[in-house]
Amino acid sequence: MEIPSFLPKRAALTPASLALVTETVSWTFKTLHDRAAKIASALHVLREGKGTRVACLVENVPETVPFIHACQYTETVAVLLNTRLSERELQWQINEANCCMIVYTEGLADVAIRISKAIKLEAKCIDQLANEEDASSFFSPRAIDLKTPATIMFTSGTTGSPKGVLLTWRNHYFSAINASFQAPLSSAHTWLTSLPLYHVSGFSSLIKSALFGNAIYLSKRFDSEAVWRLIQTKEISHISVVTKMLSDLLSHSEGEKVPSSLLHVLLGGGPVSASVLQKAEKLGWPISVSYGLTETASQAVSSAIADGPPQGSSGKAMSMNELYILNNDGKEASVLEPGEIFIKGPTVTEGYINSSVVIDNRFGFPTGDIGYLDEKQFLFVLDRRSDLLISGGENVYPAEIEHVLEDHPDVVSCGVTKKSDDKWGEVPVAYIVFLEGKTVRSSKLRDWCGLSLATYKIPKEFREIKDLPRNSTGKLQRHRLVGLPSKELED
Numbered sequence: 001m002e003i004p005s006f007l008p009k010r011a012a013l014t015p016a017s018l019a020l021v022t023e024t025v026s027w028t029f030k031t032l033h034d035r036a037a038k039i040a041s042a043l044h045v046l047r048e049g050k051g052t053r054v055a056c057l058v059e060n061v062p063e064t065v066p067f068i069h070a071c072q073y074t075e076t077v078a079v080l081l082n083t084r085l086s087e088r089e090l091q092w093q094i095n096e097a098n099c100c101m102i103v104y105t106e107g108l109a110d111v112a113i114r115i116s117k118a119i120k121l122e123a124k125c126i127d128q129l130a131n132e133e134d135a136s137s138f139f140s141p142r143a144i145d146l147k148t149p150a151t152i153m154f155t156s157g158t159t160g161s162p163k164g165v166l167l168t169w170r171n172h173y174f175s176a177i178n179a180s181f182q183a184p185l186s187s188a189h190t191w192l193t194s195l196p197l198y199h200v201s202g203f204s205s206l207i208k209s210a211l212f213g214n215a216i217y218l219s220k221r222f223d224s225e226a227v228w229r230l231i232q233t234k235e236i237s238h239i240s241v242v243t244k245m246l247s248d249l250l251s252h253s254e255g256e257k258v259p260s261s262l263l264h265v266l267l268g269g270g271p272v273s274a275s276v277l278q279k280a281e282k283l284g285w286p287i288s289v290s291y292g293l294t295e296t297a298s299q300a301v302s303s304a305i306a307d308g309p310p311q312g313s314s315g316k317a318m319s320m321n322e323l324y325i326l327n328n329d330g331k332e333a334s335v336l337e338p339g340e341i342f343i344k345g346p347t348v349t350e351g352y353i354n355s356s357v358v359i360d361n362r363f364g365f366p367t368g369d370i371g372y373l374d375e376k377q378f379l380f381v382l383d384r385r386s387d388l389l390i391s392g393g394e395n396v397y398p399a400e401i402e403h404v405l406e407d408h409p410d411v412v413s414c415g416v417t418k419k420s421d422d423k424w425g426e427v428p429v430a431y432i433v434f435l436e437g438k439t440v441r442s443s444k445l446r447d448w449c450g451l452s453l454a455t456y457k458i459p460k461e462f463r464e465i466k467d468l469p470r471n472s473t474g475k476l477q478r479h480r481l482v483g484l485p486s487k488e489l490e491d
Helices: 006-013 029-047 064-073 087-096 106-119 126-130 169-182 200-212 224-232 243-253 274-282 398-405 442-450 478-483
Strands: 002-004 018-021 026-028 053-057 077-080 101-104 123-125 143-145 149-156 162-168 190-193 215-218 238-242 264-268 287-293 298-304 322-326 339-344 351-353 365-373 379-383 389-391 394-396 411-421 425-434 461-465 486-488
Touching: 002 006, 006 029, 006 064, 006 200, 018 029, 026 029, 029 064, 029 101, 029 126, 053 087, 053 106, 064 077, 064 126, 064 200, 087 106, 087 162, 101 106, 101 126, 106 123, 123 126, 149 169, 149 200, 162 169, 169 200, 169 298, 190 200, 200 215, 200 238, 200 298, 224 243, 238 243, 243 264, 243 274, 264 298, 274 287, 322 365, 389 425, 394 398, 398 411, 398 425, 398 442, 411 478, 442 461
Parallel strands: 018 215, 053 077, 053 101, 077 149, 101 123, 190 215, 190 238, 238 264, 264 287, 425 461
Antiparallel strands: 002 143, 018 026, 149 162, 162 351, 287 298, 322 339, 339 365, 365 379, 389 394, 411 425, 461 486
């Protein structure tokens, strides 16, 4: 199925409408399209004969937006990398995705160039692409085949091994359509994007803007004071947040009600306490709870708080998705019966790169998450991918941390679990069995983890334990760690 390319069509329909706003720029859709076309011309020349996948080390800065649209113009697959990862992790993902080059924004130049030299791959700054002498012509396709691969975003599987989720333009298109049924958008609206553009939630805001004509207010990073000021001055109408961001905004509001100009607050990124939601509702925050995955191109389940979803629910399946719960026998679960969550619909990925996933023809994608449906079809998520913890909106898998710590010469074995944290929601805690007569201070273990892991994955607490709890087949029983005798290691 072919449809007009998103941004060129929008630029033809509403060329003078505001497309992108930051603290330093204000671009119309025509301006944005012209910049994207120029970058696309250079990208087309550089990529010729090399491949379709480009590693993207990009920040939430103006230049990133036309670059992402240029990827659609040239049928380039944007491999969007989490810039909080260690260089070792980034190198592995770039190689795993078989990227033909690296594109970066100026603030990440040092990291990009070091990685480029280490893996012998060409690297170009987006600013360079926009000013290439070879890019004298403007590259602008008329149509895009929705089956064309669009992005690769890495997530972690239940084993903690990173997996590259391949999403097509069809997935992103229908995800935007999904969102429009819940919160219609037009040129009268401005969506604040402070979530990273390498996350599917941040990326999806750019697609919605091109399709529906709303402006994007792009923030380099989330600053609760600055965002609250934008809300007060009625400069934004829509925003996506995770629990920590909402809590910070409520603190800054100091009990003040939000203006009616704020129309939609999409809340994701894991569990949220009843007290936070009640406080937000009392102050007039127009919140929609949600549940989604990278594999579903953003949220697939959502409901507005105003519509009365029960406490603890993530909402109902959205218009383009179907939701199923399968019990241990592989049959549809009854009401309130927990089982694995399956999601079906045009937003769902067809699979991972270099890894297989079995998508059921009837029930769709197996999320690995456990939940249940109530009698009104509201979804309750009980456990996100079994042992997954969510810290500040970032997915953290215990197995990945365990593998790093078990590489330490003084560590025999390790088990990682989670504990609640007022600031981050959840944080990892490591339980370690040392070699006889050995011990290591927490500060040294943090340094060790920092060589291989992003900062948010490093345990906030390290505890020594005599033995790890395991079942009869030797599998680690993480849920038993907290109840066993252990002592916190000195810093």
